[in-house]
Amino acid sequence: MFSSISWYEYLVVISGICFIYYLSILLWIYQNDLLHFLGLRKYQDDAPVSKMDSHHSVLGQVKLSSTSSVSPEELQFVNEESQSINHLSNSAAHED
Numbered sequence: 001m002f003s004s005i006s007w008y009e010y011l012v013v014i015s016g017i018c019f020i021y022y023l024s025i026l027l028w029i030y031q032n033d034l035l036h037f038l039g040l041r042k043y044q045d046d047a048p049v050s051k052m053d054s055h056h057s058v059l060g061q062v063k064l065s066s067t068s069s070v071s072p073e074e075l076q077f078v079n080e081e082s083q084s085i086n087h088l089s090n091s092a093a094h095e096d
Helices: 007-029 031-038 080-095
Strands: none
Touching: 007 031
8 A cells, every 4th residue: 555655664753753742741741840950940939838838728628427327236248149049049939
């Protein structure tokens, strides 16, 4: 189909496209650090910010739960094997 393009040329073009793609992603992610390293821009706030000093919470205020608790005696656990055996025994009893 494309007999005029060799595998070498194809790999060179694909490698170049991948290199440009990943370089642009890295520049986009680290643009502030790169500008700071080159001396073109200073950080907005050079002082380290403690998470404990922040008055705003990412998750918001703590809200007390209004759910009731359950005692351990009220909990019932059923495994799949006993449930399937009970189901089979109940269906066999109904057939008789």
